Amino acid sequence: MRPDLRIAVVGLGAIGTKVVEALDRGIDGLVLTAVSVQNPEKHRGRLASLARPPAMLPIAALVDVADIVIECAPSHLVRSIVAPFVRAGKTAVVLSAGALLDHDDLIELAKQHGGQIVVPTGALIGLDAVTAAAVGTIHSVRMITRKPPGGLAGAPYIVANNIGIEGLTEPLRIFDGSAREAARGFPANVNVAAALSLAGIGPDRTTIEIWADPTVTRNMHRIEVDSDSARFSMSIENIPSENPKTGLITALSVIACLRKLRASLRVGT
The missing domain is CATH 3.30.360.10 (Dihydrodipicolinate Reductase; domain 2)
Incomplete structure (x- = not known):
């Protein structure tokens, strides 16, 4: 049996909230360990209502408690979220794909350290x-x-x-x-x-x-x-x-991406 992959989520807007709720309901082989938000007090009550409330931590502390980070945050935070994870040989799921165009050195950083940046399908098909x-x-x-x-x-x-x-x-x-x-x-x-x-x-x-x-x-x-x-x-x-x-489908795309990580059957490239 492989150990569960530990997941951290940054941002609890329209996308992050749905992803956190899905992880709390259960996705095989994954466990939500931490979230990071700009206004902790705003979200404390919502997180406390979850079946397994995650820790609420600053971005810099997430790499110590998670194997995968999911970025659902403003684009200017992408570097601070992604760099520690790929430098540690871990995985960052990035929704602010546009930020990667101005920070493409993060891709090389991931290559050097055995990390990975994943961009979900999001609001596109094909x-x-x-x-x-x-x-x-x-x-x-x-x-x-x-x-x-x-x-x-x-x-x-x-x-x-x-x-x-x-x-x-x-x-x-x-x-x-x-x-x-x-x-x-x-x-x-x-x-x-x-x-x-x-x-x-x-x-x-x-x-x-x-x-x-x-x-x-x-x-x-x-x-x-x-x-x-x-x-x-x-x-x-x-x-x-x-x-x-x-779009609503963006959050669903992230959840589908997470389900593929430990799925017995993966459909699509």
């Missing part, structure tokens, strides 16, 4: 197909994202360019550029584009359009891929979570 196509030659990857204006409010690119999205009555294209540029301009909105670029041809060759669309109520993504092995397109309409910037 990353398996993109990863497979990348074994051959991918000619182009383009993504078109449409979100309700409220799901884009406050993005640095919108603020810096003084783009008005309140009161829109028709769709407005607010960005067209590379996945790297999109990740910097919309750090809380297009981690999907960063994940897509990491699976395929990189953040500078992957292109993305972003639309603020008052006619939609879901976060919509369409991906078009042309490669030497296949030409394919994918579309998904994600129901927003309590946080309009994040």
Whole structure:
């Protein structure tokens, strides 16, 4: 019998809360040992109600009590969360995939020390197909994202360019550029584009359009891929979570990823 893998979660927003609850209900071979949050008092009561309340620790202390850390936090915390774990030869599950584009040295750090960075499928479908196509030659990857204006409010690119999205009555294209540029301009909105670029041809060759669309109520993504092995397109309409910037399926994707860790049957690349 292998010992249970110890899991730590950073952040208890819309995603982190669902992940913690799923771990508390039970996932074979895993045990929730710790969480880290910016405001412990806000979450103390919720954690106390769990069947097996985890320890509440600062980020720096998590590596001593966990084998895997799940990052569900603001993107500026990614380095402080990931680096200690991969340096210790452990695993970091990263949801703020866009931050990896500016901290790609973390990938080399993981390689040097035998650690691993895992980016879950999240709000996209078809990353398996993109990863497979990348074994051959991918000619182009383009993504078109449409979100309700409220799901884009406050993005640095919108603020810096003084783009008005309140009161829109028709769709407005607010960005067209590379996945790297999109990740910097919309750090809380297009981690999907960063994940897509990491699976395929990189953040500078992957292109993305972003639309603020008052006619939609879901976060919509369409991906078009042309490669030497296949030409394919994918579309998904994600129901927003309590946080309009994040789809409900993102938390479910993390839970599915965790279930695969010790599953007797794994489906998908």
